[in-house]
Structure formats: structure tokens, C-alpha cells
Amino acid sequence: MKKLLTAIAAALAGSIAAEAAEPVKIGFSESKTGLFAQAATSQYQSYNLWREQVNAAGGLDVAGTRRMVEFVSYDDQSNPGKAVQIYEKLITDDKVDLLLAPWGTSLHLAIAGVIERYKFPVVGNTAASVQLRKLKAGNIWFPTSLFPDRQSEVLAALLKDRGVSSAALVTNQLPYTQENKSFVVPALKKAGIELVLNEDYPPDVKDLTALLNKVKNAKPDAVLAYTYPADAVLYMKGAREIGLDQQTQVVLLGPQYDFFGKIFGPARNGILTMGHWTPARKDWPSARAFADAFKARWKTDPDFLDAPLAYVSAEILQQAVARAGLDKDRLRETVAGTTFATINGPVRFEGVMNVALPTMISQIQGGTQHIVWPPRERTAEAIAKPAWK
């Protein structure tokens, strides 16, 4: 009863505060339809979870004043051209107070020009490409550490540590996996790991048996499957079916998502994957709380990539607005010059990059995702992948 009363009181306080001040309008485009729709859902879910939490706590702290948060969002159809148009509309027509990022590298790159033209700061999230570093610093920042060049070095170090001396690489022809491939091939060579098979496959592939058969015959120590989520499923099913029994198997994109666990359950144990977030990190106290709130709100576990990153970008915005208010120039300075506390640990930007977060490699263990490399960051020791059951 007491809980209920405090809740009502809080809600009343919130609504009074909200009456006192206009809501803060935050705009973004979401990929509700098209190529990215499936992957982009968790970003939208994190944004909304954040908004609901902020509003339930009485509103967004705008340099001392509490104001409710209101979203203005449109479907960009996963189309970069459409996203450009939407951000132009959000800025000039809807006159939003703040912006959140769209989904994926291509859309981040596409809107970079618009926000530069209007000098409108945006904290990016779900983008990772070395090309992002070419963007002009000042209006866009990236909290992620999943940049393919760094990621490849860290992965090569992990493989070497596990005594891997030969590897097979199969790569989807889409940009992010191709970019990773272009960096991991030299990284493996440098680490003295022989690449015994290196083959691409197209994104619309329906069966990987023939390719995985070649992998099996090449008998590598490790298999690197540079997949997107849909073909990650094909890889897992195929690898299990023909019995690829390597103890080191890397699946790049896929294992991080809730549906992956639903299909494979314990069979995905020991799969290495990319990711720099886990609720298991004790020194990121809010990480667990975020995972629980997400699950309670959306009835699925957050993925280990986009959901936390989207939430981190909203947290950064929230903390920056608390200090700087809504003035674009002050906001820009604050984002660029502050260390933020987030569910993914501290965030501090230099140029467009987050320099406080090292690049890490994760592994599925016991139904969740742990950080296993580098050693000083890990939440669990890397294990050898058990045999397929």
C-alpha cells in the first residue's frame, strides 16, 4: 500500500511538473519496415523503455527543470534517403528539441551531412565501421567499440591465446562482415594463424551445407563465421548437422539476439561472438537493472548489442541535457567534454570515438553472454566449445 501511495505521489508530482513545462520533443527515424526492420526493433524498445523510465521519474532534467519526454518518430523504411528527409523534417518542420540516432551504419552515415548542416548534436549508437572515423567530429559520436580493425586484432589475440594455429573463414557479402573480413585476414596472418579456407557467400543464401562441408574437410582449429543473424541460424544448423566439432567457433552477428537462444538453447554454449556489454559485469551496477527492466517491459531479453547501445546513447543525452539544457552549442561541448556513467560503464569521447570502452570478445555461456577477452575486462574465462548435443 505504501508503495502504491508513493507511486501515485510520484505520478502526481510528475504530472504537475509536466503541466508546468512544455514536454521535450525528441525526434528520430526508426527502421520499422524494410531490410533492417527485424534488427532495429530492440533500438526502438530501448528508446521507449528509457522514455517511460524518465517520465515515471518525473520527467527529463533539463538543466534543473523537469520536463516530460515526448517522441516524434517516423519510419525510414530502412532507406538512407528517407532517413535524410526525416531528419530534415524533424529539425526544420517538427522543430524537435533533441535527436536520437537511426539504426545501422548506413543510416548514421547518411544523416551525418544533415546534422552537420544544422549543427544539431546526435549521439549515435548502432553503427560500427572504420569509415565513421572519417566523419567530422563535433555533432556526432559513437559509444561503441565494435570497430572492425580493433575487433580483428583483439580476436586474433584471443585465438592465439587459445593455441589456434589454423582457421577457416566464411563471410557474408554484406558490408559489416566484409569490413571485418578485410581486417581479420591480415590480423590472423600477423598472429601466425594460417587461413586454410576463406570464402564469401551472398546474403540470400538458403543452405550452407556445401560450404560447411569444405570447412570440415579443411580441418581448421577454429571456424570464423562472419554472419548476419539470418544466416547465423543456417550456420549453426549446418555446423551441427554435419558435425563441425571445432572447439573454437566464432559467429559474428546472431548469437546476441533473443531468438537465437530460443532456437538453439544450450547448443549455442561456447560460441564466441562480438559484444562489449553483459549484465554480468559487477562494476557496471545499472547493467543488470537495465536487462531486468527490458525483460519486464518487452517480455524478451535485450540483445547484447543494439539494445544496450541505444540505451547508452539515451543515457548520455539525458546526462548532458541535465548539465547543459537544450542549447545546441552547450550540449555539444558537454557531450564532447564529459565522462558519462552508463549501463556499459564510463563513456568519454575523443573525436567521434568512445575512448573509455575497450574492444572485447564475448562468449555464450550458460544461456547468457559473457565477456571473455581481454583478460582484464572479462566476466568469465573462455571455455572450449562443447560437442554439439
Add this chain to the structure above:
Amino acid sequence: MADLLSGQLLIAALVLAGIYGLVALGLNLIYGTMRLLNVAHGEILMLGGYLAYWCFTLTGVGPIWSMFLALVLAGGFGAVVYRTLCRRVLRSARLIEQIEANSLLVLFGVSIILQNAIALSFTATARAYPYLDDIVRIGGFQVTADRLVVLGIGLALCFAVILFFRFSGTGLAIRALIEQPDAAHLVGVDVERMRTIAFALGFGIAGVAGCLISMLEQVSPFMGFPFTIAAFIVIILGGLGNIAGGLAGAAVLALIEVYGVALTSASMRSILIYGVFIAILVWRPQGLFGRRSVVR
């Protein structure tokens, strides 16, 4: 080279052929009979997939059983779509002039509605469930049980439809409609009824295919389009309205996907598929087993 003869590749090709054949079967009935460019085909599969997913998650009933429900529901939906929308396209003298483009637009509209209604109801998140994923060993190779089930049901359905066309009165009437639309009308085939049946059957089988596919991959609102494409390629390769030809088309596609990749490189997969498809059409403009009379 010994690889090529391995049972593992053979079974993979067979299973894939079964999937392609099953996916294309429903479309063949509709595009083959009425030349309605059914770009919503994949969305019916998607609906079947969702049905199977929810049946399994909420009640524990597997797709082996929910596919019967899918057959009925999707079939009913097909009859409704035909009666309310497609019949008008076929009846209007103006619309029939550009039947492909007009039906494309109508069914494109239907597919947009279905995709987005599902996305709105269930979000675009991918969903999946484990079912029959035990590994079966046959001789020297292994295969997951769900894939064998899809192969079995796919082939059974294809043969059932072939028999239906060969021996049942309704089937013969529909076949007459495919091969000689004008003549069929003259000899007293109830064109309207046959078309409704073809539509219901086409959608129903697509729903069943969706149910079964949901065992093999995750379902999401936008999963349908690649299946639509695959289905069109299969039935065009085999010759429109030719069910056995469709099976051959599915086999061609599966052989390229498995043996083409084994012989060249996986990166060539899609180039081979579309390249061979175009080459076959240029060589035989009515598909492998199509008849001249199908074309206006």
C-alpha cells in the same frame, strides 16, 4: 571430388528441393491459372509461420498439427481475397489488358497490409522455437529431423496435387482452365468456382509451407519476400501451371545451391542461380516444360 558423391550433399540438395517445391506449389496454382502476379505469396507463408509459432508457444501444439489449421485458415483467406479483390481484376476489361501490372499492384497492396499489420501486432522481432531438431543418422550422413519432415510433407503434397490434377474432376477442370482458358469456358467448366478453388488451394498450401518453414528458420513480418522470389523462379523455370515442371524447377535450384557451391565458390551462389535462370529462359522462353499455349 569424392565430396560431390557424399550422401551429405545429396540429402541437402533433396531437402532444399523439397522446400523450394513446397514453397512454389501454391503460387503455381494462382499464377499458373490466372496470371495474377501474386507478390503476396511470401506473406501467406509468413502468416503460416506465425500461426505455427503461436500454436507452439501458447499451446505446445507442433507444426505437424497446426499445418492443418493453416491449410483451412489460409485457404479461407485465399477464397476471400479472390472473391473481394482478384475477381474484379479478372472481370474488368480495362484491368485485364495489363493483368500482370494491375494484379501486381493489388497484391503488392495486400502484401504491404499483411506485413505491417503483423509488424504492428507482434513487432518486427524475429521469433523461433525448437521443434524436432534431433539429428537422424542415415548411413554415412546426418540430418536434422525437421528437415526430413519438410522434405516428406513437401513431396507428398506435390504428388497429391499432381494426382488431383490428373484424376479428380475439379483438378481436371482447373487444368483445362490453365491450358485452354477459352475452351474450358466453352465446354462448361464453372470458371468462377474453379478459380476460387485454385486460389483457396494456393493460399492454403502456402500457409502449410509457412508452418513447416517455421521449424527451419525464424519468423518475422518481413520474411516473405525472398520466398516469393524463389517461388516465382521455380514456377517460371518449370513452366507456368505445370506442377511436375515446378518440382523439376525446384530441383534445378537446389542442385545449383548445393553442387554449384561445392564446385565453384559460395560467393557465386546467387549469380549462378539467377544466371542459370536467365539462360534457361532465353534458351526456352516458356520454361523447361512450359507449353506455348500458356502465353497469350
Add this chain to the structure above:
Amino acid sequence: MSPPCFAALLALSAAAFAGIPFLAGDYAIGVALNLLMWIALTQSWVVLSAMTGYVSLGHAVFFGAGAYAMVLCFGSLPFWASVIVAGGATGLLALVVGYPCLRVRGPYFVILTFGLAELVKFVVINIEAALGQFGRLLFGGPGLAEIFYVVLALAAASAAITYSVRRSRFGAGLRAIRENEEAAETLGIDVARYKVLAFALSAVVPGMVGAAMVMRTTYFEPLDLFNPITSFTIVSIAIIGGGDDVPGPVYGAFFLVLLQEMLWANWPEIYMILLGALLVAFVLGVPDGIHGRIASWRRARG
């Protein structure tokens, strides 16, 4: 409409559009740019598909191939020169593949063109992978206004092409092919040559449009530039507009672009569903397209 009349109207419309960058904000320019893009693409489609009856469901191939030509020229040629190269390249592509493809007819041709677009898409994906490219960033390209004027010129040019083909002996030949290809042949029309020419003619402008539009997003990714939805939208606009002449694509593009703008701004949650429903309703309710409906009103009023 007589040629001088048409020329005057075309010049007037182009002048009206040319004023937009001076008067409107970036958002409105973006909408107008979209409109012009679809007009240009659909006019080109009409030259082939509405006139000959060979329905192409793969016009995205020329859009994407043009964009790719631009990407390859980027940095070594000026913007406008790259646009022209792109047009030449896609025209050539159409000449090469046109003869074998146009032997295939009816429903088979529809899916063949679709397959062709996919084939070229995957060839480009493979080339990019072989070159070690992963999505190309195109910095330092032309501004919005420059792209806008190029696409405006292309829209005007494509309308002029449709107008003159429609009223030429060539156009009469194309329509004879649509009515009855065998009869056209016995009338002495070189059917094969006519079809290939129409195919090539309908490929040049989309290639140039694709080249210009890829600079709008400053990012090239084959899956996006060869998106089948582009092909579908072209067919939709042509059908909504109706007819095999200049006004159809203009009406259709205005209708679809403005409708989309209105729907997604006002009903962001369900606008795609509404759009789908309106497409269905439109075909069934206005089978002649907007052009046909306007023409019959005119006739009714005498």
C-alpha cells in the same frame, strides 16, 4: 497536345520546379526531388512497358547500375560527366541484354526482368567484395540543389522522350507490337530491333537518375540501390497514372509521393497499412488510372 503547346508546358513546369530551391527549405526540396525522380523513372518505363506491353519488373537494375557507374567514376570525373557516363553505361547494358531477353514474353518476361536485376545486383556485390570494398562513402559530392537540377533536367528530358516516341512512327510500331506482335511483323516492322531500341531508350534515364540520387545519401550499398521495391514503385506509379503517354507518370508520381508524405507524417504507425489499402482500392476503383479518368471527364463535358 501539339508540339509547341507541349514544349511550352514543359518549359513552364520546369521553370516552376527550378524556383523551388530558392523558395523552400531542404525538406521541401527533398520531397520535390523525390517527385522528379519518380517522374523520370516512370516516364522511361512507359516507353518500354506501356507502349510495347513488355512489363519490366526490373527497372531497378538500371537505377542501381547507374549508381554504381557513378561510384566508379567518383573522384575522377566531374559530377555531370559521371551522370552522362552512367546513362551511356546503362543504355549499353540494355542493348547487350535486350536482344536475348526480349525473346521472352508475357508473364515469363516479367519475372525474367526481375531476375536480371537480381543477377546484376549480385554481380556488383561480388565485384565490390573482390575489390575489398564494404559500402562506399562518397564525401565531397554535389550539394542538394545541384542534384535537384540534374534530376529536374532528367525528368524534363524523359517527358520529352516519351512525348516524341509516342507521336513517332517508332512509337506506332511499338504499339503495334503491343496489340499483336505477329501482325506487326507481317506489316514489315522490324520487331526485334524496335523492342531492343525501346529497351535501351528506357534504360538511359534511369541510369542517370540512379547516378544522381546515390550522391544524395553519400553512401553506396548494392542491396539498397538495387532494391526491388524501386521496380515495384515504378510499376505502381505507371498504373496509378494510367495510359502510355506523358501525363500518366506525372499524375501517378504526384499522387503517390504526396500521398506518402501526407500519410507518414500524420499516421506514422499505420501509414503503410493505409498505403496498401489505397493501392488496392485505387486499382479496383480507378482502373483507367488518373489519366484515363481525367480524359473521360473531359469527354463527358464535351
